[in-house]
Amino acid sequence: MKERSESITAKLPAVIALALILFLWWLICATGMVPSYMLPSPADVVRAFIVDFPNLMYHAKTSLQEAAYGLLIGIGLAFVIATVMDRFRWLDQALSPILVITQTIPTIAIAPLLVLWMGFGMAPKITLVVITTFFPIAVGLLEGYRSVDADEISLMRAMGAGRYQIFRYVKFPSALPHFFSGLKISASYAVVGAVISEWLGGFEGLGVYMTRVKKAYAFDRMFAVIILIVIISLLLMALVDLIRTVSMPWTGVKAAKNNGGK
Amino acid sequence: MEALSTQHITRSFSGRVIIQDISIRLKEQELVSLLGVSGSGKTTLFNVISGILPPDSGKVFLHGEDVTGRPGQISYMLQKDLLLEHMKVIDNVSLPLRLKGVSKKEARLQADPLFEEFGLEGTQQLYPAALSGGMRQRAALLRTYLGSRGVALLDEPFSALDTITKGQIHTWYLDIMEKIHLSTIFITHDIDEAILLSDRVYIMTGSPGQIKDEIVIDRPRNERQGFNLTPEFLSCKKNVLQVLGNR
Known part of the structure; x- marks a missing residue:
């Protein structure tokens, strides 16, 4: 019980800050400081969200598909690359700088190229999502593999473990927390990545819809799309947290011990 | 027949000899200490005995x-228990069996009856994080036992414990060794601990690490309670200090 009230108190400042911002926004619109065709009021946005809901869902479905496929491929790619980099030192030395460089290329700059190369379908979008999501996961996994105590590996070898067994029993489980930290970041990148690539061409998706309503100067609907993207990203991150808790049942143990005395 | 013996083990790293011509013997159910200052190559010798480091010459x-x-x-045991946090205690201790190809179910069946002996009854399904420090050490020892054919290597396993807990775990260890017919090589830099627990003490000196002397402790192992307060103990200790001083 005490824990619960503590966690509510901890969240209180964030809730108040958010409420204040909404209030300020409403105030600016209500007093007419900014004309409503430039900045719709919160109420307008909520109305647009409700009226436009079927449309939003239709386009969200496409974006989510792109984000999901891209993220899954990104996870697979990150896993393969991080694992072989950990296994072969020369490969790590060869690839590390290249990986960092790929992350300095602005997404916006390569998105049009991808569209040129791959057309207006899903392929360039998924590719962009893969490029943006695989890096945090790969870095997380690599860091996790390397966080393993060298004495632990020596002991495993003394007990007769081979390379695969050391990976399966020690390295991979030790990398899981780092993997999930990376995945959480990547999950939010995935949706944003999909939307950005849709801006530059396509037939459906939240990014396509955004450019459409922008051209129509329907700013209230544009805000509704933005809010939907935020909600989707938050939900995805929560999903990652849920999967993390379920797949790592041992992490909650310590807390339980501290609360239960002794 | 000896439980374990090494014959003329030598090992060097990048031209520097770390351990030289080490020959030790461990009889069945004996507890033998390797006593030496840091840097005398104790850990290198350990790695050679456990098989993860091939010697330049010599045999185990x-x-x-x-x-x-x-x-x-x-198998061996360090001061760090090195239990895997993501595995339940029973899977941690039976890991050596699984590494040899035993199925999870079978490995659990083999490990389970030993929990009571090791004072770990009821912890089988817990994760290591839920155990106290002493219990974790005992679980690590059980894992060592299941990973070894009657011989355990212990590398300063109790050096992080306070004096009282240490005393308790010493008594417990001597007791369980008897029960499960275990022979032990015990690495330590603690002279008192070496004399208190061992049947024999090998004294190692460094650069390169060599066996300088071997001291036999005559007092039977089951009469070691309070042994460290006797003149006999002190004379042993004096012996050891002399050997360590006369390099």
Whole structure:
């Protein structure tokens, strides 16, 4: 019980800050400081969200598909690359700088190229999502593999473990927390990545819809799309947290011990 | 037949000899200490005995069988318990069996009856994080036992414990060794601990690490309670200090 009230108190400042911002926004619109065709009021946005809901869902479905496929491929790619980099030192030395460089290329700059190369379908979008999501996961996994105590590996070898067994029993489980930290970041990148690539061409998706309503100067609907993207990203991150808790049942143990005395 | 013996083990790293011509013997159910200052190559010797480090020359025999450079025969235990946090205690301790190809179910069945003996009854399904420090050490010892063919290597396993807990775990260890017919090589830099627990003490000196002397402790192992307060103990200690001083 005490824990619960503590966690509510901890969240209180964030809730108040958010409420204040909404209030300020409403105030600016209500007093007419900014004309409503430039900045719709919160109420307008909520109305647009409700009226436009079927449309939003239709386009969200496409974006989510792109984000999901891209993220899954990104996870697979990150896993393969991080694992072989950990296994072969020369490969790590060869690839590390290249990986960092790929992350300095602005997404916006390569998105049009991808569209040129791959057309207006899903392929360039998924590719962009893969490029943006695989890096945090790969870095997380690599860091996790390397966080393993060298004495632990020596002991495993003394007990007769081979390379695969050391990976399966020690390295991979030790990398899981780092993997999930990376995945959480990547999950939010995935949706944003999909939307950005849709801006530059396509037939459906939240990014396509955004450019459409922008051209129509329907700013209230544009805000509704933005809010939907935020909600989707938050939900995805929560999903990652849920999967993390379920797949790592041992992490909650310590807390339980501290609360239960002794 | 000896439980374990090494014959003329030498090992060097990048031209520097770390341990030289080390020959030790461990009889069945004996507890033998390797006492030496840091840097005398104790850990290198350990790695050679456990098979993860091949010696430049020399051989390791386990129950008469040549096991030089063959891991998976003799397991060891450090001060860090090195339990895997993501596995339940029963899977942690039975891991050596699974590494040898035993199924999870079978490995659990083999490990389970030993929990009571090791004072771990009821912790089988817990994760290591839920255990106290002393219990974790006992679980690590159980894992060592299941990973070894009757011989355990202990590398300063109790050095992080306070004096009182240490005393308790010493008594417990001597007791359980008897029960499960375990022979032990015990690495320590603590002179008192070495004399208190061992049947014999090998004294190692460094650069390169060599066996300088071997001291036999005559007092039977089951009469060691309060042994460290006797003149006999002090004379042993004086012996050891002399050997360590006369390099």
